[in-house]
Amino acid sequence: MAKGGNDSKDPLPGGGWQAPWKELFEGCSSEALNMIARAKSDGRKVRAGQEIFGPGRRPGGVCLLDDGWVSLYSLLPDGRRQILHFALPGAVLDFGPVLRANAAYGAQALTDAVVSLLPQEALDGLSRSHPEVGLRLAQVMSSDRSLSYDHLTSVGRRSARERVAHLLLELFVRARAQWPCHRVAELNLPLTQAHIGEATALTGVHVNRVLRELRNDGIVGFHYRRLTILDPDRLIDVSGIDPQLAVGWGKPDAIDE
Amino acid sequence: MAKGGNDSKDPLPGGGWQAPWKELFEGCSSEALNMIARAKSDGRKVRAGQEIFGPGRRPGGVCLLDDGWVSLYSLLPDGRRQILHFALPGAVLDFGPVLRANAAYGAQALTDAVVSLLPQEALDGLSRSHPEVGLRLAQVMSSDRSLSYDHLTSVGRRSARERVAHLLLELFVRARAQWPCHRVAELNLPLTQAHIGEATALTGVHVNRVLRELRNDGIVGFHYRRLTILDPDRLIDVSGIDPQLAVGWGKPDAIDE
DNA sequence: CGACCTATTGAAGGCGTTCAAGTCCAGTGG
DNA sequence: CCACTGGACTTGAACGCCTTCAATAGGTCG
Incomplete structure (x- = not known):
């Protein structure tokens, strides 16, 4: 199993x-x-840093992430790069059959990773004999859509400080939901500050400045790939999440118990 | 039928x-x-301007747009607003059962619109007897995810000029795919410049400046809700779309024939 | 004709970028 | 053990895209 977000990889x-x-x-x-x-x-x-599929090149079928961290990204002709999503194990990296192939994105492994493919024909047959599969995939895709909408809101409307705080909180909550064994407010993220910049649409330099501020303010720390939640309440506040919604988000109110 | 994107509402x-x-x-x-x-x-x-469902309030089931234009948007606690998607007839506004209710967005009618609801239980039963329905919905949700990724790339990495051009091109292509009867390079969009600003994460003022530039450069015009494509090739160029991908996008190479 | 929303244009200011030095840290090989 | 090396991080100063504020023009509907 690849190096995941937490230290002990084996919950069971x-x-x-x-x-x-x-x-x-x-x-x-x-x-x-x-x-x-x-x-x-x-x-x-797939080794850390390797490309799983490039922008435009679609694997034929449903591409599943079995293990490791993967970034989905898009690339503009002149080289500008936007990270769209940090995928965790169990994610659907690509859902083969696209209607109008509008956006073309690629997938790159952040850690050593394992991916597998569910071929189109297999999915069709599977769905016929077990209809709940198709509906479940629709739910998952819908959930991904919502998460993407959230990122869009962040990049479009939040300040640099809010964006970084929001991303770190999101990653913390998602990683903890994935590996619930750890209750401490710390987590290893396989990211560089440059990655955070590519995801939040900021430069690495500015991400660094913002991180220093957040650390000085005692809100959240991220040093050499180790994330530390210092003040959950203020982190939620800075993230600009509606506190009411933070509950549905899996409010980390018990992270330091 | 509500006032759609084109003048003659009845293709058949x-x-x-x-x-x-x-x-x-x-x-x-x-x-x-x-x-x-x-x-x-x-x-x-629903009348133009009315709210279909508010941020956080989810209709129970799959919410379908039968007619009209609708904007999906999210709202930050302090009132900042981001338009996530301009939905056209046939769109899934909301896919009821969400796993972790992360993002909460609302839907507002841009024109008079008609929406209907497919209840959760009906969908479950339907999916059991006709498995292709679930899979089809998964495809549609996946396509929405891709489109959202595209918007995220725009807002994150493109300049104001590129963003506005890209949005107008996208709307033109999507509207024309919806109402293929019209071949002229003109289209009525039920949008104000402020709407374009909320979708591209720019101020209305700056959208105005960019539109003037694009019009002066003879690329694309948008005056009082009427969109005119002046130079398709340069529009594609300014949009920052990989020309190869523009094909899959439905390259409007025949719009002025 | 008057009220109101939308669009337009100018001037000043700010948030994040860009450029350019540095520093810190892990891994490598002597 | 220590020098060497390269990637990631850190910090400062100047610049620029877009915002903000403000005032005017234009179009539509009662």
Whole structure:
């Protein structure tokens, strides 16, 4: 298993590792899960930094992230780069059959990662015999859409300080939901400040300045890939999240217990 | 039928009007379409400017846009507003069952509009008897995700000039795909410059300046809700779209024939 | 004709960028 | 153990795109 967001990679003491794609298809019948297990390709191992698929090149089928961190990004002709999403295990990196192939994005591994492919035909057959699979995928895609809307709001309307705070909080909450064993307010993120800049549409230089401020203010620290939540309440405040909504977000009110 | 993006609202001379949600479920069996027609609520009429659902308030089920233009937007606690998407007839405004309710967005009618609701239970049953429906919805949600990624790239990395050009081109292409009867390089958009600003994360004032530039340069004009493509090739160029990708986008190379 | 929204244009200011030095840290090989 | 090396981080100063504030013109509908 690749180096994930936390230190002990094995939540289940018995060594049993819950395959992330089973969480993805949570709620589907065990028979369906078996069919998926048979239909999906064996995990392709990718080294940290490697490209999984390039902008424009679509793998044929549903591309699943089995392990590791991956960034989805888009590239403008002149080289400008925008990180669209930090994908965690269980994410759908690409959903093959696109209607009008408008946006073309690529996927790059941030850590050593494992990806697998569920071919188009397999998905069609699977969906016929187990209809809940298709609906579940629609839910997941809808959830991704919402998260993307959230990023768009951040990049469009929030200040640099708010953007960085918001991203760190989001990553913290998502990573903790993925690996719930750790309760401490610390986390290893496989990111550089430049990555944060590419995701928030800021320069690495400015991200650095903002991080210094946030650390000096005792809100959140990020030093050499280690994230530390110093003051959860003020972090939520700075992030510009409606406190009411923070609950649905998985408000980290118990992170330092 | 509400005032749409073009002047003659009735593409089919016989008066037959293809219900947009049938395009949404394109590829599904006619039996499935009949079931959908029965299950979905009668279209609720909404006046221009009215709110369809507010940020946070989710309608229970799949919310479909039957007619008119609608903007999806998010609202920050202090009132800052970001338009996330301009929805056209056939769009899924909201896909009820969300996993982790992260982003909360609202929907507001730009023109008089008609929306209907496909209740959760109906969707579950429908998906069981007609599995292609779930998969189709997953495709549509995935396509929405891609489009949102495209907007994120625009707001994050493109200059004001590029952003405005890109948005106008996108709206032109999407509207023309929706109402293919018109071949002229003109289109009525039910938008103000302030709307364009809220979508591109610019002030209305600056949008105005950019529009003047683009008009003076003979690239694209937008005056009192009427969009005119003056130079398609240079518009594509300014938009910062990879020309190769513009093809998949539905390159408007025949707009002035 | 008057009220109101939308569009237009100018001037000043700010947030983040760009450019350019540095410093810190981990890994490598002597 | 220590010098060497390269990537990531840090900090300062000047610049620029876009914002903000403010005032005017234009178009539409009662």
